[in-house]
Amino acid sequence: MTPFGSAANAFDERVEAAVARLPRLAGKVTRYGLAAAAVASPVHRGVASDGVRLDLDDGRSVFLKIRHEDCAADVAPQAAEATRKAAALGVGPAVADEAEGLLALDFLDAPWRYGRVGDLQDAAILSQALSLTKRLHGDGLIGRRFDPFARVAALYADAMSAGAPLPDDTDRLVAACALIGEATAAAGVDLAFCRNDGVASNVMLQPETGEVRLVDFDLAGDNDPWFDVGALMNEACRFEADQRAALEAYAGACDERVLNRCRLYGAVDDVMWGLWGVVRAVTSPRTGVEFYKYGTWRLSHARTTAAAREFEVWLRRL
DSSP states (O other): OEESSOOOHHHHHHHHHHHHTOTTTTTTEEEEEEEEOOBOSSSOBSOSEEEEEEEETTSOEEEEEEEOGGGGGGSOTTHHHHHHHHHHTTSSOOEEEEETTEEEEEOOOTTOEEOOHHHHTSHHHHHHHHHHHHHHHTTOOOSOBOOHHHHHHHHHHHHHHHTOOOOTTHHHHHHHHHHHHHHHHHHOOOOEEEOOOOOGGGEEEETTTTEEEEOOOTTOEEEOHHHHHHHHHHHHOOSHHHHHHHHHHHHSSOOHHHHHHHHHHHHHHHHHHHHHHHHHHHHOSOTTSOHHHHHHHHHHHHHHHHTSTTHHHHHHOO
C-alpha cells in the first residue's frame, strides 16, 4: 500500500492504521491519497474527517472518512446507519466498509465534483437536491432524534466555557433560536428522517449526466423535514422569489406558514454552524482550518434574518 506521490509521515500512519481496522478492505488497498483537503471557509469541506481515496486491487476506489477526534461530537452515532439508509434509497453512495470513527464509501470519481453555492442557485440542481431530500423524508424514522435547538444551546455553553471570542450580540441570536424553538413546537412538528445539512459541498454533481447525489450524513436523525428544506434554501436562495420557487419544487406549492418556518429554520442553521465554527476555532489543534472565519460569517448571516422587520410576523404565523 503506497501513497499517491508524497505525503506527510503522520498522514501515512493515520491512513495505514485506519485501513488495518477495516474488515472488508484491509489487505486490498494498493494506493491511497488525500481526496479532499480540509477547508472550513468558504466551502465547508472535509472538516470533521480526513477524506482519503483508496485504490483497491480489484480496480475499484473508495472514499474513506477518518474522523478527527476534535470533531467527534459532530458525528452522530447513527451516521453510518443513516448513510446506508440513504444509499438504499439511491440518494447517496453505498457503504463499502466501516469501523468506529471510520466510514468507507463508493468513490464518486471525476467528472463527479462537489457542489458550490452557485451550483445550488441553478433551479434544476436545487430541485434535484430537494427531490432527493424529500425521498429521505418519506422513508420512515431512523429512531434517533436530531434537535437543532439543543445543539445550539450545547454549542453556546461550549463557547462560553471555552472563552471563545463571540460577537457581542451572540446571546441575542441564541435567544432568537429559543423563540423559534418555542414557536415551532407550539405550531406542531411531524418528525421524519432528515440529513440536517444544507451545505453545498455535500451535494455531489455529475455535470455530464446532470445527476445529483447527497453525501455526509454525520448529523442525520429524526427532525422536522422543513428544517432540511430551510437549510438548503438558506444556503442557496438570496431572494424571496427563489425561496418560493424552492418550496414549490419540494412541496408543489408555497404555503406562507411553511415558508415562514423554513426562513426561521435557516437562521437556526446559521447560528448552529456559526457557534460550531467559533468553538472549533479555540478547541481544535488544527489552526490552519479557518473555523473562526466560517463561524463569524454564519452568525452574521443569521443576524440578517433575526433583524428582519418581518421576524416577529414569521414567528406568529407558523
